[in-house]
Amino acid sequence: MEHLAQQAVEWMKRCGVAYGDVRFVAEREQDIAVSNGTVQTLTDERSCGFGVRVLVNGAWGFHSSCEVAEAEIERVVRQACAIAAASALTASEPVRLAEVEPCRGQYTTPYEKDPFEVPLATKLETLIAASRAMMGEPVVLAQSFFKACETVKTFASTDGALVRQRIVETGGGIAATSVRDGQMQVRSYPNSFRGNFATAGYEYFEQMAVLSQAERVRRESVALLSAPQCPSGRRTVILEGGQLALQVHESIGHPIELDRVLGMESAYAGDSFLTLDKLDRLQYGSPLVNVVADATVPGGLGTFGYDDEGVPAQRTPIIAEGRFVGYMSSRETAPLIGRTSSGTMRASSWSRTPLIRMTNVNLLPQQGTLDDLIADTDDGLLMATNRSWSIDNKRLNFQFGTEVAWEIKKGKLGQLLRNPTYTGVTPEFWNSCDAVCGPSEWKLFGTPNCGKGQPSQTAHVGHGVAPARFRNVEVGVMK
Amino acid sequence: MTTDHLNKDYLLGLAESILALSEADQTEVVLMTGEDYLTRFSKNHIHQNVGSRHASVTIRAVTGKQIGVAQAESLDEASLRDTLAKAQEIAGLCPPVEDFKGLPKPGRIRPIEAFDEATARTSPEERARIVVELVTAAKRRRGEAAGLVQTQAGAMAVANSRGVRAYHRMTGAQFQSVVTCGDGSGYAESQGTALGDLDVRGVIRDGVGKAARSRKPQPIEAGDYDVVLEPAAVGSLVDMLGYSGFGAKAFQEGRSFMSGKIGQKVTGDAITIVDNAHDARQKGLPFDFEGVPRKRVKLIDRGVAAGVVYDSYLAGREAGRRASTGHALPPKYASYGAMPMNLLVSGGDQSLRSLIAGTERGLLVTRFHYVNFVEPVRAVLTGMTRDGTFWIENGKIAHPVRNLRFTESVIAAFERCDGLSRMRRRVEGGAVCPAMRIRGFRFSGKTEF
Numbered sequence: 001m002e003h004l005a006q007q008a009v010e011w012m013k014r015c016g017v018a019y020g021d022v023r024f025v026a027e028r029e030q031d032i033a034v035s036n037g038t039v040q041t042l043t044d045e046r047s048c049g050f051g052v053r054v055l056v057n058g059a060w061g062f063h064s065s066c067e068v069a070e071a072e073i074e075r076v077v078r079q080a081c082a083i084a085a086a087s088a089l090t091a092s093e094p095v096r097l098a099e100v101e102p103c104r105g106q107y108t109t110p111y112e113k114d115p116f117e118v119p120l121a122t123k124l125e126t127l128i129a130a131s132r133a134m135m136g137e138p139v140v141l142a143q144s145f146f147k148a149c150e151t152v153k154t155f156a157s158t159d160g161a162l163v164r165q166r167i168v169e170t171g172g173g174i175a176a177t178s179v180r181d182g183q184m185q186v187r188s189y190p191n192s193f194r195g196n197f198a199t200a201g202y203e204y205f206e207q208m209a210v211l212s213q214a215e216r217v218r219r220e221s222v223a224l225l226s227a228p229q230c231p232s233g234r235r236t237v238i239l240e241g242g243q244l245a246l247q248v249h250e251s252i253g254h255p256i257e258l259d260r261v262l263g264m265e266s267a268y269a270g271d272s273f274l275t276l277d278k279l280d281r282l283q284y285g286s287p288l289v290n291v292v293a294d295a296t297v298p299g300g301l302g303t304f305g306y307d308d309e310g311v312p313a314q315r316t317p318i319i320a321e322g323r324f325v326g327y328m329s330s331r332e333t334a335p336l337i338g339r340t341s342s343g344t345m346r347a348s349s350w351s352r353t354p355l356i357r358m359t360n361v362n363l364l365p366q367q368g369t370l371d372d373l374i375a376d377t378d379d380g381l382l383m384a385t386n387r388s389w390s391i392d393n394k395r396l397n398f399q400f401g402t403e404v405a406w407e408i409k410k411g412k413l414g415q416l417l418r419n420p421t422y423t424g425v426t427p428e429f430w431n432s433c434d435a436v437c438g439p440s441e442w443k444l445f446g447t448p449n450c451g452k453g454q455p456s457q458t459a460h461v462g463h464g465v466a467p468a469r470f471r472n473v474e475v476g477v478m479k
Numbered sequence: 480m481t482t483d484h485l486n487k488d489y490l491l492g493l494a495e496s497i498l499a500l501s502e503a504d505q506t507e508v509v510l511m512t513g514e515d516y517l518t519r520f521s522k523n524h525i526h527q528n529v530g531s532r533h534a535s536v537t538i539r540a541v542t543g544k545q546i547g548v549a550q551a552e553s554l555d556e557a558s559l560r561d562t563l564a565k566a567q568e569i570a571g572l573c574p575p576v577e578d579f580k581g582l583p584k585p586g587r588i589r590p591i592e593a594f595d596e597a598t599a600r601t602s603p604e605e606r607a608r609i610v611v612e613l614v615t616a617a618k619r620r621r622g623e624a625a626g627l628v629q630t631q632a633g634a635m636a637v638a639n640s641r642g643v644r645a646y647h648r649m650t651g652a653q654f655q656s657v658v659t660c661g662d663g664s665g666y667a668e669s670q671g672t673a674l675g676d677l678d679v680r681g682v683i684r685d686g687v688g689k690a691a692r693s694r695k696p697q698p699i700e701a702g703d704y705d706v707v708l709e710p711a712a713v714g715s716l717v718d719m720l721g722y723s724g725f726g727a728k729a730f731q732e733g734r735s736f737m738s739g740k741i742g743q744k745v746t747g748d749a750i751t752i753v754d755n756a757h758d759a760r761q762k763g764l765p766f767d768f769e770g771v772p773r774k775r776v777k778l779i780d781r782g783v784a785a786g787v788v789y790d791s792y793l794a795g796r797e798a799g800r801r802a803s804t805g806h807a808l809p810p811k812y813a814s815y816g817a818m819p820m821n822l823l824v825s826g827g828d829q830s831l832r833s834l835i836a837g838t839e840r841g842l843l844v845t846r847f848h849y850v851n852f853v854e855p856v857r858a859v860l861t862g863m864t865r866d867g868t869f870w871i872e873n874g875k876i877a878h879p880v881r882n883l884r885f886t887e888s889v890i891a892a893f894e895r896c897d898g899l900s901r902m903r904r905r906v907e908g909g910a911v912c913p914a915m916r917i918r919g920f921r922f923s924g925k926t927e928f
Contacts, residue, residue, distance in 0.1 A: 033814040039546075039573050040814035044565045047552035049533075061603075062529040066552050079530055086518075086603030087525040090610055120572045128574065140732040143814075179733040184856040263521045267625035267657040270848065270865075273927075351531040390851045390884075392863040397884055397926035399861050401853050421853060423884070423924050454627050455517050455529070477861075477886050477923040 001026075002164070004050075004073060005156035011077040012054055012158055017084075019097060020054040020077075021157035023308060024068065025350035030116060032146040032172075033194075034127040036135055042120075049350035052080040058094020059087035062353040097331040098341050100311055102160035107305020107313075109168040110298065111201025115148035118202045126211060127172075133214035134176040138222060141177035145194040146205060147448075149460075153308075161310035169301065169460060171197030171446060174210045176221035185224035185418060186403055189213040191242040192386050197446030197460065198299045220404060223416055230405050230420035232476025236380030237422060238373055238469045243402050244363070245445035245463035246386045251426040252284075252291055253361040253461070255395040256318055257344075258327040260356075262336065269452050270393025273426065274324065276337060282324040285430030288468075290364040291319040293328050295343060300360035300462035301446030304346075308354035311343035318361065322431070330356050348457035355453050360444065362464035366436040370467045373435055375411040381475065382406045382413060383420050399423040399477060422475045429470060437466035484512045484534065485599075485634035487646045493536075494638035497559055503540035503567050505582045506640045509768055509809065511535050512554065513633025514599075518606040521625040523614045525607060537768075539810050540566035541582060544575035548810040580795035583803060585642045586772045591649075593762040595673035598650040599632035606630065609654060609679055616683045617658050620691045626656035630674055637770035645770040649762070654682050655907065657866055658690035662928065663879060665689025666845050666866035668711065670905045672762050689845065689867045696879040699870065699925065705841030706920040707834045707871065713824060713915050714906035715847045716860065716889045717752065721819045721910070723855045725754070725778050726806075727793040728816025736858045736890055740784045747894040749827065752779045754788060754806070754819035760903070760911045763821035766805060773805035778819065782894075790817040826913035827899025834898045834916045836874040842883075842920075843869040843876060853886060861886045863926065884924035892917050 001024040012020030026048045033041035050073065051064035061084025063076045127144040134142035149169040156162045173195020175188040190196045190208055198204045239247060254260065255272040263271055274282070295304055295313035304313055309331050318326045327337065328344040333356065345354040374382065388401030401421040407414035442464055450459040483489070494508040512534040519527040536559055537550040547569030551562045606628040617624040634648040652674040658665050667686035669678040708716075720736075729735040736745060755775040756763030766772050769791055777785040789797075790807030793816055806817040835843060845867030853859040864882045871877065898916035905911045 031811065035814060038576055038578075041548070041811060042546075042569055042573050043548040043550060043811045044569060045550040045811065046558075046562075049552065051531075059525065060528060062527070063531065064529075065532040066534050067532065067555075076532075083516075083528045083530055083603045086607040087528040089604070089607045090520065090524040090614060092522075092524050120569070124572070124574065140734065177732075177734065179856070182856060184734055184854075263623075263625065264526055266521055266659070267519075267627065267655060351533060353527055353529050388851055388853045388861070390849045390861045390863070392882060392884070392926045393848050393865050394926070394928060396928075397863065397882075397924055399853075399884060399886070399924065419854065425927070453527075454519055454629075455515065455531075 001154040002162065005154050007070060008052060008073050008077060009156050009158055011074050015077060015081045017054040017056055017081065017158060019158055021155065022050060022052050023350060024050045024154045026152045027349065028116065028150045030148045032123060032127060034131045034144045036142050037128055037132045039124065047349065051347065051350045052076050053353055054080045054084050055095055056081050056084035057088035057091065059084050059091045060095060061087055064351040095332055096335060098334045100331060100341060103306060103310050103312060104162045106164045108166045109199045111168050113202035115170045115202040116150065130174050130210045130214045133211060134174065134218040138178045138180045138225060139176045139218055140179045144174045144210060146172035155308065155310050157310055163306045163310050165305050167199060167304055168201060169197055170200050170202055170204045171195050172205050174214055174217055176218045178221045178225050180225045183225050185221055186387065187217045187221040188385055188403060189217050191445055192403060193449065197301050197448045198444060199301060199303045200299050224404060224418045227416040227418040230417040230476055234472050235475045236377060236469065236471050237473040237475065238377065238380060238382045238467055240382065240384040240467050241443050241465050242385045242445055243383055243400065244465040244468055246389055247400065248361055248363055248463045248465060249447055250389060250391045251395060251398055253358040256327050257356045258329040258333040261327065262333060265452065268454050273394040273396050278324055280325055283322050283431065284319050284324040284427055285322045286433045287321045288366055288436050289319050289322050289430050289433055291361060292316060292364065293318055293342065293344065293359050293361050295359035297360050297362065297464065300444050301448065302359035302461040307343040307345045308347050309345045311341045314343045316342040328356050346459060348459055352457050355457060357459040358450065358461035360462035360464060363436065365439045365442040365466040367438040370437055370441050373437055373467060373469055374408055374413060377408045377469065378410060380408040381420065382408055396426050398426065421477050422473050423477050424473060432471045433468055434471055435469040441466040485632065485648050490634060490636035491638060491644060491646055493554060493559065494636055497538060497563055498638060498640055500563055501540060503542050503570060505541040507539040507582050508638050509537040510636045511633065513631060515631045516606065517627055517629045518610060519627045520610050522623050523617065525610055528603065536562055537810055538562050538566040540570040542570045544577060544579050545570045545573050546576055546579065547573055550811060578796040579792060582639045582641050583643060583769050583771050583791045588645055588766050588772045589757060591757060591762055591765045593649040593672045595650045597675065598630050598652055598673045601630040601674055612679065613656055613683050616687050620660055620687055622658045622660040622687060622690050624656055624658050629653040637766065637768065639770060643770035645766045647765055652677055654679060656682055656686040658686045660690040661694045663690050663693025663696065664866045665693055666711065668907060693867055693879040696881045699880040699883065701883060701922045701925050703919045703921050705838050705918050707838055707841065707843045708915045708917065709845050710904040710912040710914055711846040711906045712844045713912040714908050714910040715850045717822055717824055717910045717912060718908040719850055719852065719860055720858060720889060721822050723852060724858060725787050725819045726816045727787050727789045730787040731793065731797065734855060736856060737784045737787055741786065743784055744782050745784045746779060746782050746890040747896045748782045749896045749899055750779055750782050750893045751825035753777050753823050754821050755823055756821040758821065758823055760905050761821040767807040768809045769807040771803045771805040771807065776804050788817045788819050793817055820909065822910040824910065824912045826901050826903045829898050829900050831900050831902065831914045834900060834914055835871055835876065837898060838871045838874060838916065841871045843871055858889045860889055881928055882926050883922040885921060886923040887921045892920055895919055
């Protein structure tokens with residue numbers, strides 16, 4: 001693809017663009033879903049195309065095509081320029097990009113076993129066995145999932161960048177859904193919404209050992225049907241990894257996107273309460289809250305070599321001892337706050353223009369184990385595995401539901417509780433954090449369904465977390 | 480742009496060539512192609528402006544009861560051959576799906592005229608001019624405009640080895656705006672098959688006017704309030720019912736609020752919801768992703784559970800030889816089951832003004848944000864208000880208020896619906912909805928803006 005990329009750059013230069021880049025992307029995805037012992041989805045999907053982004057008269061234009069051929073590339077470059085010229089009809093300030101050293105390099109996800117080389121029969125055997133192990137009344141849906149993605153990208157720009165990457169992702173999981181007397185309860189492993197995902201090979205799915213967890217998942221799903229409703233009130237809450245990862249995602253990851261802060265998403269996903277005056281000033285959380293946006297952490301679903309502007313992957317401090325110190329930015333937005341790009345521009349496919357997307361937004365570990373934390377809690381709740389989520393368009397008021405909660409009494413886990421929910425306001429909530437577990441409990445969770453942008457884009461992002469405790473949380477909002 | 484790639488003979492010709500090559504017992508081909516353009520603006524200027532030409536082929540190969548699906552985003556000959564080979568290979572490896580009854584046979588498809596040549600050829604300048612018109616109006620009120628103008632043209636063909644041959648082409652256009660005036664914001668939208676269908680002036684008038692009236696919102700506590708929901712707010716609730724409750728898979732598995740309740744009252748008398756691709760306000764696909772003609776399906780009839788939507792697999796596994804209603808999703812999403820795509824909520828005999836006039840104390844809600852399930856079986860949802868929330872006092876809009884979070888069972892809330900507008904609008908998400916008044920709607924939280 002490199003010669004086609006260079007050809008596209010030449011056409012962009014001939015068209016007189018102030019800046020231009022092209023991405024050729026070839027993707028492959030294998031998706032398997034087994035339900036009640038039967039294969040419901042088994043697809044092999046391939047996609048190949050390119051996208052051209054240009055700056056003309058200080059404004060952006062983007063066009064893409066699935067027809068990878070020289071004549072089509074030239075047509076698409078001209079179309080992108082025409083679109084940019086139309087954008088300029090409303091331009092106020094011309095777009096200026098942060099200076100970066102043009103990169104020329106390669107990156108490949110490290111892995112042990114290519115997930116596409118593992119025989120289908122091997123995957124199906126595991127998935128069908130795990131699904132069957134969860135079947136039987138009152139479980140109505142015993143599901144197991146596997147997914148592998150490979151993305152090969154070639155990026156070139158009129159600045160002289162030329163970058164080639166191969167990203168490999170693997171993941172999966174299991175879920176049991178039980179229904180009785182108008183109640184429906186779900187338990188999942190290792191996370192809800194089809195499992196957990198990483199930039200890794202098939203070894204990652206093997207290490208999950210989903211079959212070994214199937215009986216427990218089934219048992220807890222059934223037990224929840226007769227568990228008491230989680231009572232309402234102000235409580236101490238410990239969030240386990242999967243739920244805490246989504247809490248980080250919604251109430252830290254999205255508000256620190258500088259395009260949202262600058263209003264670029266205001267009509268759809270919304271903007272952010274983290275206005276520019278809060279940088280280096282806001283006490284976002286307690287001193288135990290330390291967060292980085294790290295595209296370099298091995299295995300993270302948001303790990304890569306270069307972003308889709310050709311900027312190298314970085315580890316950017318976001319919250320340091322509770323203080324808000326950094327945004328995720330791009331070449332366009334970083335100069336507006338006097339900084340350099342944090343390398344977080346990514347597009348979900350060749351047909352989409354890059355946006356600022358989370359990389360791996362990680363809550364750094366402190367000390368102790370989850371058992372230590374439970375033992376240190378006199379009266380509270382342990383909530384696990386997300387079931388429901390919603391947050392306002394400035395990322396302040398949130399409400400989450402989890403699959404399960406356990407009562408904590410005098411340092412010990414007690415009875416199972418169903419339909420737990422909690423709600424709060426972002427800075428108050430993070431300032432109420434009085435414990436974060438240590439490195440032995442720290443784990444990466446992949447979020448493969450992060451939506452943003454119009455036309456819609458689904459990003460694959462990650463969150464490393466260790467369980468954490470929060471005081472005085474409003475629990476239970478349902479009648 | 481040219482529209483050659485949308486041509487019927489071209490797409491069905493490709494489908495025939497794949498079927499001729501297939502060695503499977505049964506084969507299905509779904510071909511899609513099109514061009515999408517979207518002009519996005521914020522803070523009074525266009526900041527993202529994109530176009531895309533796309534094409535895809537999805538092949539389902541069936542050997543006995545073994546099923547394989549492969550997809551590629553390319554229609555060149557090599558891709559088509561590779562995709563067919565992959566689908567056949569997967570079918571050979573996949574265990575049999577015992578309750579699979581075979582690919583559907585052809586049915587009579589009633590065509591839907593939903594293609595506008597001018598929309599397919601819309602230039603970037605035409606989209607930008609609409610933005611300029613809105614920005615000019617917003618600036619007059621010291622406002623800032625954000626939103627999008629979108630035009631699309633596409634075609635779809637479905638063919639299978641049992642004789643299904645289905646083709647449809649369509650265009651679409653959309654104009655959405657969120658205007659911000661100080662600390663107030665206002666939302667307005669218009670959708671149609673053609674760019675010329677859009678109510679551009681109405682969107683500008685409503686968006687700018689509502690933003691100006693939303694300045695200085697007053698704090699409000701959470702609690703139970705009578706509400707008048709505008710069509711966009713109603714649409715986001717109804718979409719979620721469609722996702723969780725109106726498909727046969729959730730229904731059969733006892734996960735729907737409709738499960739085991741056909742013929743029984745599930746919500747208020749005022750509520751009738753149907754799915755109908757042929758309605759003039761919908762102009763949906765006339766067939767589904769299996770090429771089965773879309774039927775009009777009554778889902779809730781004056782509060783009584785009336786039916787759910789099926790694809791051929793879900794219809795085949797239900798006792799009583801039920802037929803598909805023509806609501807299959809693309810094969811790669813088969814595990815989600817069938818879904819309604821063209822929902823319509825019946826209107827009433829009131830105007831938006833009279834719904835407000837009949838509210839002594841309550842809230843007018845323009846739209847909801849980030850609506851999600853809390854408990855699917857009871858259809859308990861949560862979400863936030865945004866872009867135009869007003870306090871109603873003695874039947875009149877008194878002042879704007881800060882946004883609130885609701886947590887409420889939608890079917891229980893619909894029981895308390897005591898008024899619907901005659902006016903209905905197709906809203907984001909695709910449902911056609913009236914404005915609706917609900918007594919005692921539960922707001923569980925508040926935010927700071």
